[in-house]
Amino acid sequence: MNRQDLIDRDAFPEKLDAWLREGSTAAPDYVLDAVLDQLPGRAQRRGRGIPLSWLAPSTAAWGAAAAAVIIIAMVAGGTALQGAPMGAGPSEPRATPINAVDLATARSLAPGRYAVPDPLPEGLSFEVPTGWFGCTPSRYEPGVCTSLGQAEIGVSFLIVDDVVADPCTGELRGAPVGPGLDDLASAIASMPGFQASAIEAGTVDGHDARTFTVTAVDRCPNLTTWITPSRTNGVAAGEANLVRIVDVNGVRVVLAGAYHPMAVGPMDAEEQRALIEGVVESVRIEGG
Numbered sequence: 001m002n003r004q005d006l007i008d009r010d011a012f013p014e015k016l017d018a019w020l021r022e023g024s025t026a027a028p029d030y031v032l033d034a035v036l037d038q039l040p041g042r043a044q045r046r047g048r049g050i051p052l053s054w055l056a057p058s059t060a061a062w063g064a065a066a067a068a069v070i071i072i073a074m075v076a077g078g079t080a081l082q083g084a085p086m087g088a089g090p091s092e093p094r095a096t097p098i099n100a101v102d103l104a105t106a107r108s109l110a111p112g113r114y115a116v117p118d119p120l121p122e123g124l125s126f127e128v129p130t131g132w133f134g135c136t137p138s139r140y141e142p143g144v145c146t147s148l149g150q151a152e153i154g155v156s157f158l159i160v161d162d163v164v165a166d167p168c169t170g171e172l173r174g175a176p177v178g179p180g181l182d183d184l185a186s187a188i189a190s191m192p193g194f195q196a197s198a199i200e201a202g203t204v205d206g207h208d209a210r211t212f213t214v215t216a217v218d219r220c221p222n223l224t225t226w227i228t229p230s231r232t233n234g235v236a237a238g239e240a241n242l243v244r245i246v247d248v249n250g251v252r253v254v255l256a257g258a259y260h261p262m263a264v265g266p267m268d269a270e271e272q273r274a275l276i277e278g279v280v281e282s283v284r285i286e287g288g
Contacts, residue, residue, distance in 0.1 A: 098125050103134035103142040113282075116157050117142055121248040124157065127282035138230040146275065151260060153272050155279045158254040160184060162227040167193040168220035170232055181245050184252055185210040188226060188243060193218030205285040208247045215240040215261060226254070238262055240269075242276050248285055255280050 099114045109132045116124035119139060128144055135145035135154050145154030163184075165173040177187045182199075189196035189212055197213040216223050216239050225233045225241075235241070235258070242257040257276035261269045 101134065103144060104136040104139075106134035108133050109144065113284075114144075120157055120159065120253060121251050123286040124248065124253065125284050125286065126155070126157075126279055128279060132279075138228065140228045140230050141233075144279065148260075148267055148272070153257075153259040153276060155255060155257045155276060158226070158228055158233075158256060160188075160226045160228060160252065160254045163187045163191055164224050164227065164232065167191055167216075167223045167225060168218060170222075170224045172227075181208055181210045181247055181252060184254070185212065185243075185245055188214060191225065193220070193223065194225075204244075204246050204283060207249075207285055209244055211242075211244045213240055213242050226256075236260075240273075242273065242280060244280055244283075246283075246285070255283060 099110075099112055100117070101109070101114060103114075103117065109128055111128060111130050113125050113127045116126065117139075120142065126144070132144050132146045134143070135152070136142045141156045141158045143154050143156035145152045162173060162177055165171045173187075177183050185199045189199060191214070193216065194214045195217050196215075199210050199212045202209045202211060214225075216235050216237055219237050221237075223235045223237065223239075225235055227233070233256075238261060240259055240261050242255075242259070244255040246253050246255070257273075257280050259269070259272035259276050267275075
């Protein structure tokens with residue numbers, strides 16, 4: 001196909017269509033010049049600027065100009081358009097910026113995304129809405145909470161070494177928990193004095209995870225659960241925890257979202273759990 005064929009105004013649409021079907025991915029100068037030749041009024045060649053007369057053309061001229069721009073875009077980007085699957089759009093952007101704060105002292109958190117601090121693995125972040133604050137009992141379990149008046153609910157990020165054998169006495173197990181996600185999930189779910197939902201397998205940003213809920217049903221005054229490098233965790237009678245255990249590059253990170261199945265203040269159990277799930281589901285793992 002030669003240049004004269006392309007710039008023939010009568011043959012232009014058919015010739016351009018044929019040229020596109022040849023599979024080319026870049027438009028040569030003579031194709032772009034031919035497109036510009038189809039513009040109405042005083043359109044000029046590339047490199048000479050856009051005349052001011054284009055700033056107030058007729059409706060028809062605007063339509064022709066827009067069509068020409070679309071043709072140029074299709075010629076230059078044909079391959080990219082052909083390669084995009086149906087229904088595919090840009091991936092959901094991460095919430096930014098990621099704030100770094102001391103969750104042990106931050107008594108008020110602005111809505112946004114926050115980094116989980118050391119010594120937990122790098123790349124962990126979560127998001128909170130209005131009304132949350134830091135509530136960190138130790139560096140091995142940074143957490144965030146929100147107040148329900150006389151009580152609080154919250155989400156902690158934990159490194160868990162073991163679980164208790166007897167939640168009422170705090171007696172330790174005779175053998176350590178195995179190294180896998182299922183080992184730790186089963187150990188927590190089978191603690192006496194608790195009811196557990198089924199353990200569900202899933203992923204968080206491609207990292208294996210296990211999710212379930214444990215609810216304290218024993219009424220002894222000092223219920224204990226899992227053991228971190230710094231302390232043994234305690235729970236209130238009747239407290240529920242949404243537990244998600246994630247393998248972050250070989251480190252088991254436990255997300256424990258505590259709430260109260262009995263209504264506390266203005267919120268019933270479903271509303272409390274929805275708040276907890278919102279934070280747990282917002283967790284992302286970058287660079288893993």
